Every structure is written in C-alpha cells, then in structure tokens.
Amino acid sequence: MTIPVPVPPPRPMARGTLARRLVLRTTALVAIATIALSFFTALASFQILQAQLDGRLQSALNASPRGPDSGTKPGDPEGSGLIRLVQRAPGSGLFDSTQAPDALTADAAATLVVLDPADTPVTMGVEGLGLYRVLVKVDQRGRINVAALPFSAVITPLTRQLLIAGGLTLGAIALSFVGARQVVERSLRPLNRLAAAATEVASLPLSSGDAHLPVRVTAADADPSNEVGRVGAAFNRMLDHVEAALAARHRSETRVRQFVADASHELRNPLAAIRGYTELTLRDADTLPPDASHALERIDAESDRMSALVEDLLLLARLDSGPALDLQPTDVTELVLNAVDGARAAGPQHSWVLDLPDEIVMARADQHRLYQVVANLLANARVHTPPGTRVVTRLRREGDQAVISVSDNGPGVPPEIRDNVFERFARADASRVRQAGGSSTGLGLAIVAAVVAAHGGTVTLDSAPGHTTFTVRVPSP
Template identity: 65%
Template sequence: MTVPALPAAAGAPSPMGKGTLSRQLVLRTTALVALVTVGLSLFTALAIFQILQNQLDEQLQAAASRPPWRTGTGTGSGGTGGGPADPSGAGLIRMDLINGTWWLNLPDGVTKDAAADLVSVAGARPSTVTVEGAGLYRVMLTASGDSTRLVGLPYSGVTGPMTNVVVMAALLTSGAILISFVAARRVVEQSLRPLTRLAATATQVSNLPLESGEGHVPIRVAPGDANPASEVGRVGLAFNHMLDNVEHALAARHHSETKVRQFVADASHELRNPLASIRGYAELTRRGSEELPEDAAHALGRIEAESERMSVLVQDLLLLARLDSEPTLDIRPTDLTEIVLNAVSDARAASPEHSWTLDLPEEPVTALADAHGLHQVVANLLANARTHTPAGTRVQTSLRSEDGWAVISVTDNGPGVPSEIQGSVFERFTRADVSRVRKAGGSSTGLGLAIVSAVVHAHGGQVALDSEPGRTTFSFRVPLA
C-alpha cells in the first residue's frame, strides 16, 4: 500500500506549548542539569574556600613561629611600642608581649586601640574577626614561656579569590544550563518527531468520512514509524493493525447494509403490485355490492385504509433505497419561495384546523436543489407538524438566506419532541407519539423525517432539531445558487 505524505496536523500545538510532552521533557532535563551543575559549583566553591583558608592558616602559623624582633623601647607593662613592618607579607599584624611590654607591628590603617582589642577575641586556633579600619582578618594568639604573640593576616587572601571563583562558577553554571536547554530541546524534538507524525496520521483518519460507503481507510503509519524496535514504533504498528481491523469492520458493515437495503428495495418493489391489487379489489367489491353487511363494509374500508398506508410505506422505503444507493437529483437553480408557498398551501387545505403562517423574505431565495425533492422535504416537515400536534396549533414556516445557505424552518407551539429521542428523530422508524399528539386516524410510517434527512444530505445540506415543550423547530439548509 502506498503511504501518502502526511501533512502537519491541523491545529497541532507548538512543540514547546503548554502541557506538551516535549515541554515537560525539556524542562525536566534542564532542571536536572541545573541541579547537578549548581551542586557541583557549590561543592567546588566550598572546596576552594577550604583550601584557601587552610593556606592562610598555614601562613598565619608560619608568621607566629618566627623569632620575635623589636626596635626601640617598649612602654612598660601593658604599654605599646612601635616596630618596623613585617617583611613576610603586606597587611600583617604582629604583637609580641615581651617582659610585660607589647611590641606592635601594624600595617597602615590599623590603630593601636584596634590592635589591642584583638587580644581579647583571638584564641589559640585561627579565627576570623573584623578589625576596625582594615576589614576581616584571620588572627591567632600563641603563648610560649613568658612571651605572648598575636598575629593576623588579611582575610582578603580568601575573599578575593573566592569572589572570582563564585563569579566564574555562576557564569559557567548559567552557560551550562542554557546549553543544556538548547540541546535538550533539539534532542527531544528530534526524538518525538515519529510521535508527531503518528498524531498527524490519527488526525487524518479522524477526518475521513467513514459514516457511509465502504469505509476504506487509505492512510497508514509509515513503515519507518512502525518499527517494533522502539516504543513509538510499537505504537505505530499497533495503530496500523487497528486501522486494518477498522477497515475490515467497516467493509463488513457496508456489505451487510448493502444486502439489507437491496432486500428492502426488492421487497418493496415486489409489494407494490399485490398492494395495488388488494386496494383495487377491495374498492371494487365495496362499490359493486349495494347490499353489504355492516361488518363486511367496515372490513372492506379497513382493508382499503391499511393497504393505502402500506403503499405509502412501500413508496417511502423505495425512495430511501434509491437515496442510499445512487441519488438521482435534478440539481438546478430553484426558487425556494415558490416551493414553500405551495407546500404550505397544500398543508392548509389538508388541515384547516391548524394555524398556518409564513415568514418569507422580500427578495426571492434561489438555491441549487432538486425542486421535487425539496418540495417533498417541506411537505414532510409540515405533515409531521400536522400529524403530531393538536388542532389549533400554530405552525410557522420561514425562509431566509444565511452565510451562503438557504435555510427553511418549520416551527410549531405543540407539545415538543421527547428529549430521549431527539438525537435519533431523523433515523428510520423513529416516532414521537409518546408526547407529540397524533390526530385520530392519522398515519405515520416513521420514515418521513428519515426521508427529509436523506434528501437534504443528498443536496449537501444539513438538518437540525430544536425542541422544548411549547416550541419545536425543524430546520434544514441547502447551498444557495
């Protein structure tokens, strides 16, 4: 079987549209990559921070282990003295307590008072403190014999590199997330293309007119998308099997319906002559015998009435059979105003006890239609209203043009059509006698509305029903000329 090209499904959502599988996969993949990269960045930053701080602590311990030096004379116990800057590094704070005198070596910006305050907060283990005028420092206090030493190094040896590390980590993490989003989107879209083509195939199948005919389904999933080696391929293969089963079932249904319709057509055709003979002999007997018993006359009258009703039924069945097989309509520009006027005039003559009204436009309405077929449609709708509504019911027939269609409506204020049969009212042998009042002696075959639907659909039109207690509207539309 040749597989036709599959166009994009009409109204298909964007691959990244809200609620799509592509969007969910891309966002979840990107979120996972973001979680991993952020976690790695945090772990790396913490490791570098620990390394830098350990290096600073080693420098601090090295500075604390150098031998003491002093210049000038101290100021006595608890006093302060001055000394040269330590050549071991810029910003070093060093305080030596020797024989009760503090010898201070302070960088620029650190006052003696601020340095003196460090003695109360420093400990034997390195700690981070804030030095007034100099910022964060890493300080440590050591004691050996009768001497005490406090050393401190600027914490910028840690914060400076860490700032650079955090900035670079943020940039790299953002870049990795962006790249992962773009890559995941491309990969996901490519991976889901077979599923998109499968959805397009399903959309095409759903738009096929399978309600009638042989039910041939010419569309299948392409062999490349029906490979059982992948999950989507297995879905495509199952879809093809389903289409095969649907096609076989539709073909069997069509064959069965064809046989039934042929049987109905043949049986109806064969019944016409016997029914005509029965009606003729009954009428002949009733007219030829002047003296007939009352019960015999009544029986002959009933035979005539029932044979006439059966003849109407046979004619309706034959008409439906022709419409089902090959409708032969004489489609030409037809004045619908004249058809409506004639049909309503006939209905008024048949049932003067009803109130028949018209709502016609000022200009004639011309449609592409078979005049005889549409006259029968309007006549059937009026007969339906006449048969199933009580005397005095107002029946209005309207005609209008609407968006390229000619619309004819028949509205009555009768009891209405039961809601449970409104969905099947245009099907064959559907009757609304439960609540739509039938006139005494009226005849209904249950085929009138089925003929309406068949004829209108043969014109390429549509039928509709809108019913509630006190108002029922049957309408149909056919293309304008």
C-alpha cells in the same frame, strides 16, 4: 499499499506537549546537578583557602618579630596586610606593632588584643581594613601575641572561582537545553508520525459507504524492537481490523438496501392490484353488508398507507445509493408558500403561520425534493401535535444559505429519542403522540435528513416542552 503520511509542522515546545516536558525536566536535572557541583566545589575551595590562610597565620605568629613599628614591606613572607602585635611585658596591657598596615588605628588594634587566646583563628572586621582572620596566643614568657591576615586572601579567589563556575553553569544549562531539545525532537519523530497517521484516519469519512483506510504507519515506525514501533505495529493491525469490519458492514448495508429496494419494488404491483380490486368492489358498496363494506374501506385505507410506505422506502434506497438530484436555482419563497397552503388544507384544526422575508430567497436545490422536505416537516408537526397547535414556518437568508425553520408549541420531542429522531422508523410515543386520523410511516424525518444531506445542507432539532423547531439549511446559488 502504504501511503506516506504528511507530518504536520513540529511544535515540540508548545505548552502541554510531551517534548516540552521532557526538555524542561532534562534541563532542570542538569541545572540542579551543575549548581550542586558548583556549590560543593566552592565550599571545598573555601575550606582549602581558609586552611591555607590559617597556616600562614600560624607561621607568622611563630616567626620572630622584626622590631617595633617595622610596618608592612613589599616582599614580606607573611604577605601584604599582615598585622603582628606583641605585648611588651606580661600583663602590661601595652603592645608593640611589630608589623601592621599604616591604616591600622589604635582603636582597631585594641579590638584585636582583647580577644581571648585560642588555638583556632577567628574572622572579624577590623576598622578601616575590612575582614581579617585573627589568631591570638600566649607565648612562653606569658606575653600575648596577635597575628592577623586579610580575609580577602580567601574571598578574592573564591569570588573569581564562583564567577567562573556561574558562567560555566549557565553555559552547561543552555547547552543541555539545546541538546535535549534536539535529542527529544529526533526521538519523538516516530511518535509524531504515528499521531499524524491517527489524525488522518480520524478525518476520513467512516460513517457510511465503502470506507477504505489507505493510511498505514511505515515499516520503520512499526519496528517491534522499540516502544514506539510496537505501538505503530499495533496501530497497523488495528487499522486492518477496522477496515475489514467496515468492509463487512458495507457489504451488509448494501445487501439490506438492495433487499429493501427489491422488496419495495415487488410490493408495488400487488398493492396496486389490492387497491384496484378494493375500489372496484366498493363501487357496489350499497349491495354489500355493512361489515363487509367497512372492512373494504379499511383495506383501501391501509393499502394507501402501505403504498406510501413502499414509496418512502424506495426513495430512501435511491438516496442511499447516491441520488441524482436536479439542482437548479429554486425560488424557496414560493416553495414554502405552497407547502404551507397544502398543510393548512390537510390540517385546518391547527394554526398555520408564515414568516417570509420581503425579498425572494433562492437556493440551489431540487425543487420537488426540497418541497418534500418542507411538506414532511409540516406533516410531522400536524400529525404529532394536538389540534389548535400553532405552527410557524420561517424563511430567511443567512450568508450563502437559505434557512427554513418549522416551529410549533406542542408537547416537544421526548429526550430519549432526540438524538435519533432522524433515523428510520423513529417515533415519538410519549410526548408527541400521533393524533387520531394522522398518518405516519416513521420515515418522514429520515427522508428529510437524507434529502437535505444530498443537497449539501444540514437539518437540526431544538426541542423542549412547549417548543420544537426543525431548522433546514441549504446552499444558495
């Protein structure tokens, strides 16, 4: 069954997102294209307008002069602002202003006539009149003829065109940004739904138990005719394989747990019989040879150890099946005090230190199981550290949690087993070597982790040479 996947609120323009990059890059391409188009259009317009102005200059220069100082009149075919100068006689250096604006001074006119005759007009500034396009030629009589028109005939329409083109360019860029955003958001919706499905799968508890994966990508997002659809179809197939693998793992774990529970339960009776017969025989130890008596004592000790191992295995099997803890408001202060007293009696060679707060610390816990957690941590410190080690047990309340820590100044936990120290049968064979006379099944810390997890708490390890601390946090009532 396919369960609809809730899509989180889209944030397409968040920094670093694919949508943001696509929208910005698309907008940048449109901006570059429109700006380039506007630039080349303006350049072409400039050349056309200047060519038209040059044509008007040529026409004005070829036209017959009106007469001296005729001035500029409205309706002149050459257009307002025309300057027309003709040399009075060849080589005389005197010029008549056949047509010129009133603002043209003698000095300004002198700057025009000193130009070399040429077939191509030039652009220059005229004092008091601004930029002009100037054409100078020598006529058949050897006289110098000057014609000039304001360059504003080019600049004014070109400026107007550039303003219009700039507004259209900005509008095109803004429109492309909005359009690209809409298109990209719509195009990436299937990918966002796929990401939401992957996020939901990542949040599922898959580490243990019957891990069922109800999440699938919908058929519309698993269409193999497009790229995202192929990813969605592959994602669904991957989830099918993962679910099958998790189901197989769960069946295997269930069989192993059941086998351990059954085997442990069946071992209790023969172990009890072995211990009973051993104790009965040891009552007459005085009549037995020394070797036989010693062998029976070892059998009795090892049967005790195996009984403890069987009980631990049974406890872990029950915890794996979902323990039914008796959670009640528990006085953790008294519990820790009793556990340290027991550890002091079992390990008088160690230095046992208590650090308790002034007020009583309570927790919502199973009293017997939480006591077992503290006792196992103290036993771990006693068994895996040399005589004379200082073991400090601290209790405090932090927010809504009761915090118990057991620290020692022993050799520390080897780095290679720190990550799996709470796994079953994990042992420190190098630094924290089990001391002579110590007893360990290799399940103590595994029981600690399982019981604390059943309480809804956490247990952590902080270890370095000369310092090891186990910290347990359980909820307060």
